[in-house]
Amino acid sequence: MSSFSAELRAGAADVWEAQHSHPFVRGIGDGTLALDRFRHYVRQDYVYLVDYGRLLALACARAPELETMRRFAELTQAILVTEMDLHRSFAADWGVPAADLESERATPTTRAYGDFLLRTAALGDFAELVAALLPCMWGYAEVGERLAAAGPPEPDPARPYARWIATYADPEFQALAAWCRELMDRLGAACDDAGRARLRAVFAESSRHELAFWDAAWRLEPAARDQRSLG
Numbered sequence: 001m002s003s004f005s006a007e008l009r010a011g012a013a014d015v016w017e018a019q020h021s022h023p024f025v026r027g028i029g030d031g032t033l034a035l036d037r038f039r040h041y042v043r044q045d046y047v048y049l050v051d052y053g054r055l056l057a058l059a060c061a062r063a064p065e066l067e068t069m070r071r072f073a074e075l076t077q078a079i080l081v082t083e084m085d086l087h088r089s090f091a092a093d094w095g096v097p098a099a100d101l102e103s104e105r106a107t108p109t110t111r112a113y114g115d116f117l118l119r120t121a122a123l124g125d126f127a128e129l130v131a132a133l134l135p136c137m138w139g140y141a142e143v144g145e146r147l148a149a150a151g152p153p154e155p156d157p158a159r160p161y162a163r164w165i166a167t168y169a170d171p172e173f174q175a176l177a178a179w180c181r182e183l184m185d186r187l188g189a190a191c192d193d194a195g196r197a198r199l200r201a202v203f204a205e206s207s208r209h210e211l212a213f214w215d216a217a218w219r220l221e222p223a224a225r226d227q228r229s230l231g
Contacts, residue, residue: 004188031153051114144168
């Protein structure tokens, strides 16, 4: 019998495979992605991670038991410090100060994804919150694992794609994603049929936002004119 998280993944398989075959992801894997697209991605992902960090903090606050609170506190730290430090280091290599990342304005795609996550956290139950956050954590782990297995590009200071892949293929990141899947399995098992249907819908929508995020970076989508910066 498959796990509930495996059922969620199977239900969104077409979207997930579209991510793996997207030219942005393939360009990271073979080292051919144009640097302007990667820079655009890093800037927008920095904006996105602020909202994702908020989502994890809300998960910590709403977790039903102390151990889950601890794990979400660790995840929040991993995102807001470790992962965002990676983005800051990329920017520093390009001569971009951290203040520029802080003042970045969201594109419509970034804003829509963040709004979806925080709206789900505000209006949904704890299980729906976890279903919303899972495609990002699990998706990056899967992308990192696949690209690493295929053989990452040679290290290149100008195009730091090997370092990006190593971050998400790292066993510690893989373990965080596995823990999120296990939590989703437990929460799904405790839901009735209607509850599981809601979780499938949330997971599928979050997965579509993930795909749209890669595509927005590929298209160099401009920032929304009415969006305020982080600063």
